[in-house]
Amino acid sequence: MPHVKIKQIDCHYIEPRLCAAWIVKTEKSVAIIETGTRNSVPYILDSLAEENIAPESVDIIIITHVHLDHAGGAAELLKYCKNATLLCHPRCAHHLSHPSRLVAAVKSVYGERDYQALYGDIEPLEKHRIHRLQEEPFAIKDLTFDIIYTEGHASHHLSIYEPETKTVFTGDAFGVAYPFLQVPENPFIIPATTPTEFYPEKMRTSIQKIQNTGAKKAMLTHYGPWGNIQDGADQLNLALNEIEKIIAEGRSLSPDDYFEHVRQRFSCFIYKQIEKRQIQLKENEKRILEFDLKMNAMGISHSMKKEHKPH
DSSP: OOOOEEEEEEOOSSSTTSOEEEEEEOSSOEEEEOOOOGGGHHHHHHHHHHTTOOGGGOOEEEOSOOSHHHHTTHHHHHHHSTTOEEEEOGGGHHHHHSTHHHHHHHHHHHOHHHHHHHTOOOOOOOGGGEEEOOSSEEEETTEEEEEEEOOSSOTTOEEEEETTTTEEEEETTTOBOOGGGOOSSSOOOBOOOOTTOOOHHHHHHHHHHHHHTTOSEEEETTTEEEOOHHHHHHHHHHHHHHHHHHHHHHTTSOGGGHHHHHHHHHHHHHHHHHHHTTOOOOHHHHHHHHHHHHHHHHHHHHHHHHHOOOO
């Protein structure tokens, strides 16, 4: 069996230790998982240099899904990794080669100024450099990954299992656990229910698929290693139970009131969990969490609107 080495990269998305990418290498092959944003590419190149890897030696770049904090740097990174192929879920491919609709959707959430600061210009990828992954093992030279479709956060989301190290790279399918939430005694993980394709039951199925890999460690794009897969799954399913209650309670409301209903109820649940774990948040950490909770509420309320049937 090949010796597999994994190196984590801080993508410096918004600020340090919020978004990660990884180099996965053996003696014969080099893969990069996730790209961060266009602004993340210099950090990835620096990490390759630290490993004495020429960018031209990178074989593949895999993204878990096309959201720009995970894939926004793809076109820029491929300029340096001239021999690499970009691997993705089949539903990602069109957005990578024709990103205008994706960019417009992100701008509608963030606004033009914040969009430019966070992501910059997104260039289309050449179609011949994109490979659509099926839900089956994928091998490059002496490196093999199991590809798992993990919907719930997005319909085009996949996770990547590396069997030699028993590591699964989960994107947003197995939640978000920033370092300030990963207290030693009782680490806390939160589902990522951001717009616009959140479905609770599909997310549950994906969590189970991740458990079924037998992974000993999950690599969360936001952020870093999570060691106790069963505990993470239990926490995420508990939060999904709460979300389903929130959705059921909100069905009698006007769709115009969904967002505020969800925001208040879900935030209350999350802060109670934080208090239970005696996690002390600094001001900047609370600001980051509040932004995520807003995005979560947007995703949950959007899901409610999609199932709303006028009487």
